[in-house]
Amino acid sequence: MAIQFTVRFHDGAARVGVLTTPHGEVSTPCFMPVGTRASVKGVTPDQLRSVGARIILGNTYHLTLRPGDDIIRDLGGLHRFMGWNGPILTDSGGFQVFSLADLRQMSDQGVVFRSHVDGQILELTPEKAVQIQENLGSDIAMCLDECPPGDATPEKLRDAVRRSILWAERCRDAHRRPDQALFGIVQGGLDLDLRRTCAEQLAVLDFPGYALGGFSVGESPEQMHAALPACASFLPADKPRYLMGVGRPEDILVAVESGIDMFDCVLPTRNGRNASAFTRSGSLRLRNACHRRDSRPLEEDCPCYTCQHFSRAYLHHLFQVEEMLGPTLLSIHNLAYYLRLMEALRDAIREQRLASFRETWFRTSTADQDR
């Protein structure tokens, strides 16, 4: 087995576990910073590790277009290529084909699309998605699935589930690397019956881990929050559960309460580049003039490099003059925020106090928020 997963503590449906991969152990629930194009934007692997990142995500769609998965394979795999020796999970490329590329044709065989980079016509099939991820050499690969939009008709949704199950089986049959785990992805939108059916059929295929796809695609946070407990409960309890592409800190809290173990999201780095900082008292917009003379760090008790060395006034200045260091320092802080949140959630589960977590983590004081 490429990975092992052991649940150590429970608090309600939530659990703390250890995910063992060929590149090391990860405590769950865990958050995976997104390294789309073999780089977590603006942050070095050393800085990633220093904020507490233990596993990161790479995007198959982007990497197969540039530099090409054959080049990454020939250079020793994605870990060596990007200088990250911890675990890596790669997605299947499907989500980006549906959201970024110009989709030309879709059938049970696969998807044909036009690359958003150079207009080349390419095909992605279950077998190809597996082959690319084997070339990348990630610790965890994902099955190709069909990701219908949030407003898909019931019929479309059912067909996407049917196709995703079909593709999952083909992915499993194509998968060869013994040092890589392949996860199945449950689709079904907000239709719980469909989610249950999909989960049950994928469980038969006995994947070493399961993901929930198709959230954060247009539904409201409330709708997602309402669906998560059931959707998570449909997944095998002894396997890691991964909620793809979600989300805000409050979404992660609800998902952890529902029994989800793994997360990824671009928010900490994207917001960091856009001068927005996560804090336990709310978000800070660093471009606002109120920070101009503020000698305080983003968060008084944050141990990250940014908070230990720089004031809000300095960060404000960097964004005002458009210095590269602004996005870098804010991304470091935001990643540290997310990884501290995960650590605090694990502590709360271990100590059976997840029920009161919300009140202790999120500060109601607005004293140091943007004016």
Place this chain on the structure above:
Amino acid sequence: MAIQFTVRFHDGAARVGVLTTPHGEVSTPCFMPVGTRASVKGVTPDQLRSVGARIILGNTYHLTLRPGDDIIRDLGGLHRFMGWNGPILTDSGGFQVFSLADLRQMSDQGVVFRSHVDGQILELTPEKAVQIQENLGSDIAMCLDECPPGDATPEKLRDAVRRSILWAERCRDAHRRPDQALFGIVQGGLDLDLRRTCAEQLAVLDFPGYALGGFSVGESPEQMHAALPACASFLPADKPRYLMGVGRPEDILVAVESGIDMFDCVLPTRNGRNASAFTRSGSLRLRNACHRRDSRPLEEDCPCYTCQHFSRAYLHHLFQVEEMLGPTLLSIHNLAYYLRLMEALRDAIREQRLASFRETWFRTSTADQDR
């Protein structure tokens, strides 16, 4: 005295010294990375220190426009503001007024200019240049001087020298901070008699250090190289000698041979952002397709973070997809290259082998240059 300077070794006109400042010691000859707007572009203070930087430069013109020297003073000075606790040298702002701003009026009183940022009309006088730098709190401040262009007429050059000496005296009289050293600046272009006269008159004012200004302003490298030995010799031997804004590694070598102790230049970071790497075998253009599958580091024996973790193929990829990490990693390597060059120069002087330095440092092999 804010600073102390002791020459420890000689090799011809070249020397190794120790410059002691309120923020620590620096071995000379030294190179100062340029932190124009309170940030060495794309590089954190931690990364700066790790490549061997011990003293950096800040630009008064940019800092007084944004965020304003009053804000930096109120926040505890430039060191604290930018999180750099080593020595800092600031220029006077004059050079940028002449090169970036829209110059409106110039007289013995000072210069009136229109800010390139917001069009505001501002005045810079010797007294103001000193006041601003005292607000910034740099370890070493520079006198305001007039920087004539490289093609200035002899008459214009003489008048610039006259005015620079006048302003140097006013700067000295205005200067108050006991924890800051104020350096004089010798002008005179390529006219050695003028350089000598200027140096002699400034020596009477007994500054704790002297700079050569007005190089790299349009003259050829050969003209500068020919003028440097004499120009350096005109400066007091027991004070640090600083060649402003120069230059390429070969320029630094000639200047060190001439007895210069301090350097600053934007080349390592600017070239790094433009995908150009310094190596001892020549420069590498990382955008070139020849690097696409090259698993080698930029330099086999370079101890920098970039060379220890990443291949040319990865750096090529980062620039191809325009990831922020490309400029950062290449700036780190280029700064490391410059700081290793300075260390190697100091070693050569200590061991009396500067005469053969050129052959041992610059590699004639073109095996790993761009094809």
